[in-house]
Amino acid sequence: MSPVYNFASGPARLPDAVLERARDTLLLRGADGACALERPFSSPAFRATLERARQRLAALLGLPAGYRVLFLAGGAMQQFSMVPLNLLGRARCAAYADSGYWAGRAIREARRYAEVAVVARYQGATPLAAPPLANWPLPDDCAYCHITPNETGEGIAYPALPDTGAVPLVADATSCFLAGPLDVSRFGLIYAGAQKNIGPAGLTVVIVREDLLEREARYAPAPYCYRQQLAENNTVNTPVGWAIELAALVFDWIAESGGLAAMALANRRKAERLYHAIDTSGGFYQAPVAHGHRSPSNVRFQLADERLTEPFLQQAEAAGLTHLRGHCHVGGLRASLYNAMPQAGVDALVAFMADFSRRQG
Numbered sequence: 367m368s369p370v371y372n373f374a375s376g377p378a379r380l381p382d383a384v385l386e387r388a389r390d391t392l393l394l395r396g397a398d399g400a401c402a403l404e405r406p407f408s409s410p411a412f413r414a415t416l417e418r419a420r421q422r423l424a425a426l427l428g429l430p431a432g433y434r435v436l437f438l439a440g441g442a443m444q445q446f447s448m449v450p451l452n453l454l455g456r457a458r459c460a461a462y463a464d465s466g467y468w469a470g471r472a473i474r475e476a477r478r479y480a481e482v483a484v485v486a487r488y489q490g491a492t493p494l495a496a497p498p499l500a501n502w503p504l505p506d507d508c509a510y511c512h513i514t515p516n517e518t519g520e521g522i523a524y525p526a527l528p529d530t531g532a533v534p535l536v537a538d539a540t541s542c543f544l545a546g547p548l549d550v551s552r553f554g555l556i557y558a559g560a561q562k563n564i565g566p567a568g569l570t571v572v573i574v575r576e577d578l579l580e581r582e583a584r585y586a587p588a589p590y591c592y593r594q595q596l597a598e599n600n601t602v603n604t605p606v607g608w609a610i611e612l613a614a615l616v617f618d619w620i621a622e623s624g625g626l627a628a629m630a631l632a633n634r635r636k637a638e639r640l641y642h643a644i645d646t647s648g649g650f651y652q653a654p655v656a657h658g659h660r661s662p663s664n665v666r667f668q669l670a671d672e673r674l675t676e677p678f679l680q681q682a683e684a685a686g687l688t689h690l691r692g693h694c695h696v697g698g699l700r701a702s703l704y705n706a707m708p709q710a711g712v713d714a715l716v717a718f719m720a721d722f723s724r725r726q727g
């Protein structure tokens with residue numbers, strides 16, 4: 367049987383090697399009789415897992431001094447509230463760049479707590495592009511500036527980071543985290559839901575610069591108060607131990623595969639192959655995002671003849687290429703090419719696309 371490739375945007379494919387190790391790990395009981403799913407969070411075995419996950423992630427990123435890592439329960443959307451609740455301090459205002467669907471949701475949530483200044487907007491006309499990077503009108507008293515470097519639904523990625531001066535830059539990096547090297551020192555805070563490139567859903571990684579922890583966070587619920595979680599070693603409440611265990615296995619797999627530079631190289635190759643196939647299809651397939659702004663993680667495309675979208679999806683699925691439907695608010699098609707998608711999956715998709723267009727004649 368030929369392999370089936372899952373192009374879902376998240377929860378996304380995990381590396382086969384990680385799943386095999388997870389299976390073996392799952393069945394191992396320690397001297398205390400507890401396997402990784404059962405460990406009390408006060409146990410030395412859980413503490414060791416947490417420390418291992420932290421250290422491996424720090425090593426992958428080359429984490430600079432002065433940053434702390436949290437493995438919190440919940441998804442990226444919880445952070446849409448946790449960021450203002452923890453970082454507003456005495457300020458009333460926060461700046462947000464509106465780059466598409468996920469940025470929009472982050473903005474709507476932040477408006478419950480803060481005056482939101484939208485300092486840049488994406489261009490809605492095709493070819494689509496990230497918000498322009500220059501001259502963001504950051505209010506003097508804004509607590510931070512939030513960006514979404516990779517818009518998972520629109521398939522738009524910023525070509526570079528904005529310069530926000532002294533205003534801490536906060537990023538929802540959910541769909542680009544660990545896809546390549548990341549200069550953490552450019553950020554005040556980075557968060558990423560796990561189910562794209564880190565591990566299973568239910569876990570979110572937060573990396574925060576220590577000086578931001580001094581801000582007053584009166585209304586942050588205890589499990590979501592960064593400062594309190596760090597003071598209590600990530601165990602204010604029961605952490606998602608098994609998800610952290612899996613994340614550590616994914617970090618190992620990335621390190622063994624050559625680290626983040628190797629991820630970036632492989633991801634670039636995959637994305638270039640697919641975008642090239644779209645661009646050279648004589649207009650049969652179209653990519654609506656401008657060159658230089660195209661996401662390597664989430665390749666968005668459509669058929670010139672929209673009536674072919676459903677047959678394309680059905681036949682792709684029959685050929686073992688699944689979950690290619692575009693984001694529900696965006697439509698069209700989308701292939702998510704996170705770290706665990708092998709080149710062979712992209713090659714199979716490109717071959718199917720050529721075959722499909724030939725058959726439509």
Ligand SMILES: *Cc1c(COP(=O)(O)O)cnc(C)c1O
Binds near residue numbers: 376440539540541
């Ligand atoms: C998937 C995604 C989210 C939502 O994550 P949840 O874990 O479902 O809350 C938020 N932001 C971005 C950029 C995403 O890709």
